Amino acid sequence: MRVLNKAKIETMLNRLSADNDVYVPMLRGPGTGFFSWKSYDEDYDELVLDRLNVFMPPKQIIISPAEKNNIDLMSGGAGASKKIIFGIRSCDVQGINFQDEFFGEKEIESDSYHGRRDQTIIIANACYYPAPSCFCSSVGIDPLHPVGADIIIRDTGKEGYVWEACTDKGELLTEKTADLLEEKEVTIPIPLPFALQVNFDGVSEKLADMDDHPLWGKYSEACQTCMLCTYTCPSCYCLDLQAAHWRKANYEFSCFDSCAYKNEALSTGGSSSLEEAATRFRNRFLHKLRFYLQNYGKPLCTGCGRCIAICPSGASISKIIAEVQEANL
């Protein structure tokens, strides 16, 4: 087995950063997220490879919203640089797989999304100890074998990280860094079971007849429209396009939007199809549990559990799915 000694992590990240922008999970200020290793400042930042579900999933690294003058949110072109996402978990890799599916569709294939995506290498960190809100196994994700990763690292504790290349890209990168890896046998940890199981079976079909169900009113009443659920969701991709005039130039840029906002669907004349909180709430969950599935065959959820842990009013997707399962229609 190839193993990366923990003492060599920083050397490895420095090495990788020579040719790439390497994004790693860090605690920066009050929050955690994926930040460029080049911006790492040991006085302020902390590398948190062992943290499950950093606050902000690395969903903005490839589609790069809010990039100034990024007229075309799907454009690769000049702005595309070589990137590595290091230490990403299975659920967040699935978030990127969703982006591949959605933004990488054939019609906008040209130079666009793929320009960025092709230059990105994913080094995923296998999860052995799920958090109480984690349920990725319920959406068919294997936390130990992230599908879509180029390299998987496995934390074996003191022995270091087992390093496994899974794709040609990953193999190539491994060859370049082979001198930092040692060859030895180590014990792989035994994964703990998931505390949370969510049963998605039949939910989509059942939701077809639940447009008027009181459940939407019940949960949306408590919703504070903080949007943390959409902001921290690795699979929520809805975007806003904005025009701005800044320093004598005109820009158009994209930024993440949220379907929980009343204004998201505000149309000319002040009407909005998402005027009611309950409608917005329903639209969000139906998008995840039904509409996306109708178009792409699976629910738009990675089971990371961030929304469950973060919602201040306790409206969790697991509770909602359970209520749908129990509803007598």
Place this chain on the structure above:
Amino acid sequence: MPDKDHKCTCSEQPLVPKVVEVIDIIDRTPDVKSFFVRNVDGNGLPFQVDPGQCGMVSMPIGEAMISCTWQEEQEYLEFAIKRVGLLTDELHQIEIGQQIGVRGPYGNGFPVEACKGKDMVFIAGGIGLAPLRSFIKYCFKHREDYGKITILYGSRSQADLCFKEELFDLWPKESNTEVFVTIDNAEPDWNGHVGFVPAYLEELNPSSAGAVAVVCGPPIMIKFVLQSLEKMGYNDDQVITTLEMRMKCGIGKCGRCNIGSEFICLDGPVYYLKQLRDLPPEW
């Protein structure tokens, strides 16, 4: 969603507008102007449209999805735009020769083929006549393909009637065609019908046999017209309407305009009522 192609053909990059020149502006009503645009080099159009398709019109302050008028000779694009907000306010201040951005075409357009052989009943209110006008013009261009054509149009007042030349001069002269115009409240120099569109429609009661009704107007008008049509015996697959949703990207990627699993910018904006009945009630 692999079978759903966005149709924007104006640029390599789907969201980048093409700069065009405004070659003419016509005042339609006190708050509606038609803008005619073509490529800056004077050659051709940024894109071609089918009846009912839209284009994204932009100025430095933003963009909006606007129905684009189908032209028999595709020499320019026409957008009839009502002044209602920030962007349209700015648009209404531009002058001939200025440049704006457009991208498109977006949306599915009217089912012009499927309607062949049918009697057509067009029902519009206010600026809602703009999209229908494309279909109406298309029918007159291919007159022999369609049966009787009935056009019912209403607006708040005489001054707000759009496309008066067509309503009062051109269209009534077409064969086997009737045009009815109404305004909401009586005015001293108005001899025509007074009243709301749905009530007038029921009064006229155009036969539903072999007919298709195409409806566009303010949401409240659409709501009551749909009820009237149902009363008059129109089935859900005989009624077509166009939806207005907020749109940002136009290519099914920003998630703005969804109703259920449909993105109005890709799958709409034109729907048979039958299709709408299958969607969540957001429309």
